[in-house]
Amino acid sequence: MNEFPSELQQLFKGYGEFHEDVEPSKDFMPRLWAKIEARRSPWFAMQRMARLMVVTAMAAALLMGAVLIPMMESQKPAGFYADVVAHDTLKADQEYAASVSLPDLEAPHR
Amino acid sequence: MLIDPAVVVKARAGDAAAFNQIVQACRKPILGTIRRLIGNADDVEDVAQEVFVRVYYSLDQLRSEDGFEAWLYRLTVNSAYDYLRRKKRRQESRMSDLAEEQVTMAEAAAGTKFSVDEGRKAKARELVDSLLSEVSEQDRMLLILKEVEGLSLKELERIYEVKENALKVRLFRARQRVLKAFEKRDPDKGK
Numbered sequence: 033m034n035e036f037p038s039e040l041q042q043l044f045k046g047y048g049e050f051h052e053d054v055e056p057s058k059d060f061m062p063r064l065w066a067k068i069e070a071r072r073s074p075w076f077a078m079q080r081m082a083r084l085m086v087v088t089a090m091a092a093a094l095l096m097g098a099v100l101i102p103m104m105e106s107q108k109p110a111g112f113y114a115d116v117v118a119h120d121t122l123k124a125d126q127e128y129a130a131s132v133s134l135p136d137l138e139a140p141h142r
Numbered sequence: 143m144l145i146d147p148a149v150v151v152k153a154r155a156g157d158a159a160a161f162n163q164i165v166q167a168c169r170k171p172i173l174g175t176i177r178r179l180i181g182n183a184d185d186v187e188d189v190a191q192e193v194f195v196r197v198y199y200s201l202d203q204l205r206s207e208d209g210f211e212a213w214l215y216r217l218t219v220n221s222a223y224d225y226l227r228r229k230k231r232r233q234e235s236r237m238s239d240l241a242e243e244q245v246t247m248a249e250a251a252a253g254t255k256f257s258v259d260e261g262r263k264a265k266a267r268e269l270v271d272s273l274l275s276e277v278s279e280q281d282r283m284l285l286i287l288k289e290v291e292g293l294s295l296k297e298l299e300r301i302y303e304v305k306e307n308a309l310k311v312r313l314f315r316a317r318q319r320v321l322k323a324f325e326k327r328d329p330d331k332g333k
Contacts (some may be wrong), residue, residue, distance in 0.1 A: 036289065036317055040324060043270055044289035047178065050267035054173040054186050064165065064191050068198050 147207035154201045161201075165194050172218055178286050179222040181271060182229075193221045212300035215293075219283055219301060226279050269327075276323040281316035288313060 035041065057063075070076060145164055152160035169190060176189045196217045204213050274282045287293045287301070299306050 036321065040321065041289070043266060044285070045292075046266060047270045047286075047290045048174070050263045050270070051174070051177050052183075053170075054177045054183065056169050056173060056190075057187060060169065060187065060191070061162065061165065064194055067191055067195050071195060071199065 145210055147210070150201075150204070150207040150210050154204065154207075161198060164197070168214060169194070172214070175215075175218055175291060176222055178290055179219070179283055180225055180229075185225065185229075189221050189225045192225075193218050196221065209300065212297060215287070215297075215301045216303075219287070223279060223283060230279075273320045273323050277316045277319050281312065281319075284309075284312060285316050285320065 036044065145167060149160045149163050153164055172193060173186055173190050176193070177183060177186045180186065180189060193214075197214065200217075204210060274285065277285065284298070284302075287298060288295075293301070295306050295309055298309050302309065
């Protein structure tokens with residue numbers, strides 16, 4: 033359908049005329065320049081910067097979440113509770129074994 | 143609304159008189175377009191001023207002076223859309239703040255009968271408003287620009303910066319929804 037039926041076309045074409053003309057108020061230009069000047073002020077610049085910082089912080093948090101959560105998930109062993117306990121026990125054993133230094137077997141016994 | 147490209151160049155260079163000239167030449171048609179896009183007479187001037195503030199601060203981003211009018215329309219559509227989004231948020235938080243006109247639109251959408259005293263224009267306007275309430279804000283604005291403002295697909299392509307085919311598809315869907323709503327109101331029509 034590239035066009036409306038004629039009745040709807042007329043209705044839409046007339047829609048512009050159905051609204052009364054909007055005349056600009058007498059103080060349109062002074063108010064406009066006041067708004068332009070207001071946006072030039074340091075306060076407005078600070079507000080914009082603060083908004084930008086909030087958006088940046090939110091984006092960074094989302095990005096970190098998107099990167100870190102899958103990384104943390106991948107480090108966890110998948111499986112049942114018993115597998116998880118076994119994995120943790122094994123890890124603890126390895127850490128304990130690494131911290132204990134064994135005597136040098138090559139050294140002559142006293 | 144014909145703006146001499148030389149005036150745009152001057153305004154871009156910071157000439158306040160040239161900027162004033164642009165505003166004086168464009169404000170009336172822009173006010174009319176905004177009136178039709180937002181459907182609320184009270185806030186038209188505020189939205190128009192927001193458009194011109196944006197024009198002032200982003201004139202240096204305009205790629206070519208010849209494309210000024212399409213660019214101005216783009217800023218107008220964006221400002222009107224921002225206004226409607228803000229208004230929607232406010233409405234969601236405080237339903238009691240509904241403007242009288244919006245209540246009428248809502249009633250029209252719900253199929254409430256209008257009083258017989260209302261004028262033909264008001265009735266027709268409300269009918270179009272209710273039909274347009276069947277589509278999203280973006281599609282509503284697109285339909286107004288195409289069907290009411292009479293912009294061509296080429297002009298819309300420059301405003302929305304999307305391909306003509308994408309616009310055609312979007313217009314097709316929006317027209318279908320409006321037509322369906324129109325037929326629902328009176329099953330004998332639209333055939």
